[in-house]
Amino acid sequence: MAGQAFDNFIDGRRVPAVDGRTLDVVDPATGEVYAAQALSGKSDVDNAMTAAARAFRDWRRTTPAQRQTALLRIADAIEARAEEVVRVECENTGKPVALTHSEEMTMVLDHLRFFAGAARVLEGRAAAEYLAGHTSMIRREPLGVCAQVTPWNYPLLMAIWKIAPALAAGNTVVLKPSETTPASTLLLAEIAGKHLPAGVLNVVTGDRGTGRLLVEHPVPQMASITGSVRAGVEVAGSAAQDLKRVHLELGGKAPVVVFADADVAAAAEGIAAAGFFNAGQDCTAATRVLVQEGLHDEFVAALTEQARGTRTGPPGDTDADYGPLNSADQLAKVAGFIDRLPDHAVVHCGGSRVGERGFFYAPTVVSGLRQDDEIVQDEVFGPVITVQSFTDEEDAYAKANGVRYGLASSVWTADHARAMRASIELDFGTVWLNTHIPLVAEMPHGGFKHSGYGKDLSMYGLEDYTRIKHVMSSLG
Template identity: 40%
Template structure:
């Protein structure tokens, strides 16, 4: 069994303590992961701080060149990284609609290359006989990245590539549930990037807490739960550390009476159950007009019944296990509450394989606002389908919760769909799709789903401060 090491200042560093990493498909121990001490975290931050002056002094073109080399190296190690993803996260190598580990690797490569191709140019806001005023974007310093267990490599890339491109240095902490792919990525990166520019530490909550309160970390980027995001805000307050928080969502989709069900159903299914529902921006509450409710339920049920849940290394597996026991318990509890309320389980709802953290694709109708399955983010393969008769009811229902990551409207009338979309309280609204993110389109939440954005020029700016230069001519 392999023991992985921390990556600090370009070196592979062991620790006194290690913890086990579990394969969610069979509950076996697959690796030993280093448990960093606070002193080792301090070493990583010090290395990043020392590397910052030289890295930030490089031009965008020079940093871009190294990041493109990194993308090529990741691609060269793609099969190895995909295997680690399936082992530690559970997602199939291929899976339903090719949305498994290969999809995460492909997204990783696309995001590195697309983000590294961007620039932040200086702006001139005044140039007259008196003065020229320029706005320059300057890097912040050391950035701390804390990532979740659902897309360990891809979300890590979302955090670190814009930080590195804009001249910052980085300390990464992946989830203790899925640390291996990021540690291997760190090993690959240290052969390309200068020492200290990218450091990887692993551990449990104490290391995350030490990062968020660290006086030499200028910014924290966090993707995860709302309660943890709020704790990070408190921890970061004393140092006025900048934050980007992408927190929990419970995205609503509204299917109007004129929706083309044959066209919509496959997209709704895919975007509800992508990564087994363990996706921040997955469709998690589906409000369907009564006139098309039964047709859509039947179409989704037929698709669900054709899916196989199993070990991600089996070629015919569509969906793997949930990543951990805690998440499986949450899904089971929400399902039991729905059953107690008399909801109709169109398919799934019963665990039949306890060899891993498996839960079948599950569709639930005859359920309303107020049920836990509707009001709480399930983050798993179970979708509540709520019937409505008045679109005003659906809009109110979509907005009633204190979350606002994404939402969608499904209709053939684009003008009407846009009108409804403008009233949804969320950071991104899709029309006739859901959960589609791309490197050049800003993405972020409102309300308890966080603040700040990722992706595109707006995402790059999150890793900089404005320096105003006023040049007087007389």
């Protein structure tokens, strides 16, 4: 039986779904239902949009300094309740508590505080007389109400990535978290609601149908989603009917190119950490390795050793490197990739579920793969690292770019010139050199091709939530 009830947060207060419907929330570490969330329908979304539109009239007129102060107060309030926030996040996701506190909470606070400061430094072209007798200037303005949908792999952090730039720019928000991970987002809304006017931030929970209602609603001026390619295509198509702006951060299949002159031990350790972190449930995870032929066998052995030293466990396991997969469906999806491996594939370790309780999956290394294999082309989103070989730079870049995704990539080499060439040739929004997965608030995160468009983080992310207006004044 569900022990907790997660209501919507609309117009500054918690409210159940209008028709009283709910969805179960499952603890992925146990596989058991531990809460119920509101299953929001049209009336709930209408109420949230009405509240956000009403709040926008005043919020858009606040000064950048006022918005900065609000965001800084929210960050301070989250920090003061950090242990509670992490506990809620880990209960809902199964993540290890210690890692979530040290890795994710640090970023949550830093990224929120970055956008608080960024609110005050938006830049534009200088006012000038581009036509004789007339002065032109540029205004950057908020868009209005933003409909946002966040994923289940980093529920709290992705909520910050969505709401921080939107609010900093003067927009109001209606956000829907994933149906499997609503808990920390609702706690965030409750904390933030004490420092924001009612209606500025609203959260509605529910299933994919609820998300569709958000995107199709006539009020929002932007639809922003982090999710699968399928979801992104659906959102883009729906938004096009109303000419809404769309911000898409979708899947990834990050190539990790390891040249023969790379430091094998350092590369294997770094790639294993970046591939298995968060159970590989990361669009930028280092899960598709390309190794130069002369180094292939040595590297596979080193990576396999790293994988065997990596362990999964529940939130309270202080030695766990990652927690469970998100759901029974995700566990079945990951296992399916391994079950369907072609005969030429070699599984060096893992390849199986861990335990009978919860959705844990062993760290897995697979080699002997070809470019057109399903597991090379499609996003697994689990603790599975594949290894292919390549001959030279041209072959490496062709295989690296030979997928539909374009989010992130990395190159491992001692040759600086080669690293610079790779950064040019790789068709991905991020190229890491001799590292993989670090993110900083000051730099943009976003992809190309089927990984979507628009940027999270950085000033580019803030600008995505603004519109540009030309104002011209006659001097006569």
